[in-house]
Amino acid sequence: TNNVQQLLLSGMTCASCVASVEKAIKPVAGVESVNVNLAERTALIAGSPNIEQVIQAVKDAGYGAEVSE
Numbered sequence: 001t002n003n004v005q006q007l008l009l010s011g012m013t014c015a016s017c018v019a020s021v022e023k024a025i026k027p028v029a030g031v032e033s034v035n036v037n038l039a040e041r042t043a044l045i046a047g048s049p050n051i052e053q054v055i056q057a058v059k060d061a062g063y064g065a066e067v068s069e
């Protein structure tokens with residue numbers, strides 16, 4: 001199955017931030033692909049990672065993240 005999870009991000013102000021967040025999320029175990037939208041402040045993550053590990057990776061990169069319902 002191809003599950004998609006969404007995060008709401010904070011702290012991104014430019015396109016390079018988008019690249020930084022994507023680079024942080026991609027190597028997390030279980031992530032198949034990630035798409036960050038600067039205007040929407042969302043990250044769409046395909047695959048089956050532990051979402052708390054994804055959130056921690058974003059925070060380690062200097063941004064905020066929470067699960068978007």
Ligand code: 9UX
Binds near residue numbers: 015
């Ligand atoms: Mo842009 Mo983001 O100059 O951390 S890279 S603000």
